Amino acid sequence: MMSSNRKGEASGVHRNPGARNAVLMGLRSIWHTLLDTIFPPKCLVCQRLYQPASVSAGNNHLAHTVTKSRDLLPLAHRSLSAICCQECVQALTAISEPLCSCCGMMFKQLQKDNHLCGDCIMRPKSFRMARATMVYDQQSMAAIHRFKYAGKTQLAKPFGGLLLNTYLRYWQHDAIDMILPVPLHSQKFRYRGFNQAYLMIDRWQTISAPNPLTAPHTRLRTDVLTRRKATVSQTGLDRQRRLNNVKGAFRVRLPKTVRERKILVVDDVYTTGATVDECARSLLEAGAAQVDVLTLARAI
Numbered sequence: 001m002m003s004s005n006r007k008g009e010a011s012g013v014h015r016n017p018g019a020r021n022a023v024l025m026g027l028r029s030i031w032h033t034l035l036d037t038i039f040p041p042k043c044l045v046c047q048r049l050y051q052p053a054s055v056s057a058g059n060n061h062l063a064h065t066v067t068k069s070r071d072l073l074p075l076a077h078r079s080l081s082a083i084c085c086q087e088c089v090q091a092l093t094a095i096s097e098p099l100c101s102c103c104g105m106m107f108k109q110l111q112k113d114n115h116l117c118g119d120c121i122m123r124p125k126s127f128r129m130a131r132a133t134m135v136y137d138q139q140s141m142a143a144i145h146r147f148k149y150a151g152k153t154q155l156a157k158p159f160g161g162l163l164l165n166t167y168l169r170y171w172q173h174d175a176i177d178m179i180l181p182v183p184l185h186s187q188k189f190r191y192r193g194f195n196q197a198y199l200m201i202d203r204w205q206t207i208s209a210p211n212p213l214t215a216p217h218t219r220l221r222t223d224v225l226t227r228r229k230a231t232v233s234q235t236g237l238d239r240q241r242r243l244n245n246v247k248g249a250f251r252v253r254l255p256k257t258v259r260e261r262k263i264l265v266v267d268d269v270y271t272t273g274a275t276v277d278e279c280a281r282s283l284l285e286a287g288a289a290q291v292d293v294l295t296l297a298r299a300i
């Protein structure tokens with residue numbers, strides 16, 4: 001082993017660490033292609049065996065695309081194709097403008113600018129602005145359910161990357177003081193073992209893109225907002241029942257920390273917005289200056 005290293009050094013072939021890394025990466029890529037051919041991986045979403053497309057960049061190289069691209073698909077492809085088949089990735093639909101300037105609902109007419117939707121005019125929201133990455137449809141629901149309910153936490157990093165892309169698009173130049181994942185009730189947390197929103201934000205640290213959590217004034221907190229009511233699942237409830245279900249569900253444990261602060265609440269899915277709006281209401285009541293909402297998916 002020693003002698004082969006010395007030989008390499010003597011010949012100058014591997015003296016450059018960059019060249020050595022390139023050779024190692026090349027060998028690794030050939031090895032993985034070979035393994036994928038013999039043992040094709042199983043798609044984490046549809047659970048079928050698939051041949052991964054050759055993707056040169058992994059999650060660690062999301063940086064430039066995250067800040068420049070508004071197109072979900074290339075980003076989703078890069079971040080998900082190592083663990084999901086092409087069919088599952090390509091079936092995801094990005095949220096695109098024009099949107100409701102408040103709740104982020106997608107409008108069908110493509111020509112107009114963002115403006116308030118009828119629902120936000122009739123029933124003003126507590127939060128200032130909600131934005132989401134992708135449409136909550138059958139496909140994204142399948143993927144999110146595999147993450148949340150089947151414990152496929154490998155999805156946290158690619159989902160986190162997509163979420164970060166949306167964050168950078170809408171809040172990169174805003175001074176967000178605090179990022180709060182929507183809390184689970186302690187019973188649900190114990191049962192599931194993780195908070196899906198927290199896990200996605202936590203993965204921002206492993207992606208080499210501008211990370212809001214490294215800004216001196218921005219804090220990720222899980223001890224500020226708690227869920228005091230073990231609400232039943234919102235799935236299948238109509239609007240009024242959803243509102244009643246989450247009313248008073250949250251408590252701001254540390255009101256001093258939110259006073260005069262600009263807060264971003266993060267969740268996996270926005271359906272009617274009842275949950276995040278109740279979070280916003282509680283935070284504003286405790287003295288927050290402003291509450292925004294970021295979710296991975298949104299019903300349209």
Ligand SMILES: [Zn+2]
Nearest residue numbers: 043046085088
């Ligand atoms: Zn699939």
Ligand SMILES: [Zn+2]
Nearest residue numbers: 100103117120
């Ligand atoms: Zn709206």
